[in-house]
Amino acid sequence: MANPLSIWAVSDDKAGNAGPALGLAEAVARLTPAQVSVRTVRWKGRIGRLPWFLNPFPLTVLAGGTGIGPPWPDVWIAAGRATLPLSLHLRRWSGGRTLVVQIQNPRAPHAAFDLIVAPRHDEIAGPNVLSITGSPHRITPERLAEANARYASLIDPLPRPRAALLVGGRSKAHDLSDARARTLAADLRRAVLESGGSLMTTFSRRTPDSARRILTEALADLPGFIWDGDSENPYFAMLAA
Known part of the structure; x- marks a missing residue:
């Protein structure tokens, strides 16, 4: 991976999603040189209300100004249901270069992610699931x-x-x-x-x-x-x- 790493903290900008995504990105940046960027997912029309499996071509229905597109970051850290249509494709789009991290239970196939960081109360498990108490945050x-x-x-x-x-x-x-x-x-x-x-x-x-x-x-x-x-x-x- 590049040095410094490029990390995107991706969410729908709701505080309950944006804070954990940025908090985890900042925590990584405290451990290794990294440039953290915030990306906010916005969808055209009512697309954002649909479940992820009804949005098979997400890049074509992103609203303008999100800054989401290639070149892809080294690390993609996403939180919230709105990010799933993108997170599920990131490893394929990046040719495996991007480490894809999803916060919270995605309620989607776990194999699409490199790492799922989920609170213990979500009660999910797997080889790529890290269960934590509470949620990532920005408090230091x-x-x-x-x-x-x-x-x-x-x-x-x-x-x-x-x-x-x-x-x-x-x-x-x-x-x-x-x-x-x-x-x-x-x-x-x-x-x-x-x-x-x-x-x-x-x-x-x-x-x-x-x-x-x-x-x-x-x-x-x-x-x-x-x-x-x-x-x-x-x-x-x-x-x-």
């Missing part, structure tokens, strides 16, 4: 220290104990209903007021608008801050604090 001591210093003026004045509230939302298995949001808000208010601490809050793109509104209205007067969703997300600084 250095990144936390840098974020903590960058947001010091915002966070240092906050009273302790400091709590970080990372609000998710709808998925196939879960929902964040208005009733649950109200209960959560009441529990959090009580905890912060009783402890004399502060609350740092951030929402995800999956958080329902009504739940976001309920939580924001209930928590806005507490010591701390609520990320506005427009500026850079202080996620790493919240973890550091």
Whole structure:
């Protein structure tokens, strides 16, 4: 392989997929010289809603501006269902030059990948499957220290104990209903007021608008801050604090 390696972190840009793909790519780059590039998969029309086996010629239906095409990287690290139509062909397209890594259970033939990095709760096994606890991520001591210093003026004045509230939302298995949001808000208010601490809050793109509104209205007067969703997300600084 080339030195430095070329590594693509490929996803649909959803945080739950983009973070693990980039995190694993950055981890490789800490061990050996590498150039990491981010590639975002976008499909024309409704193609992206189809299962991978109904997209047999994926390069022809990619939306413009993805930067996905030859020359292929030395290492392809992909996460998310949207990447599968491409990942499944990469070894053939590259003539076997590209190491193809898929994060999470692909629910596709394992033999198409050089390595599958799947959380243990996916309960899959095989000679090319690496089971891990949780998911790859971008959190390192250095990144936390840098974020903590960058947001010091915002966070240092906050009273302790400091709590970080990372609000998710709808998925196939879960929902964040208005009733649950109200209960959560009441529990959090009580905890912060009783402890004399502060609350740092951030929402995800999956958080329902009504739940976001309920939580924001209930928590806005507490010591701390609520990320506005427009500026850079202080996620790493919240973890550091």
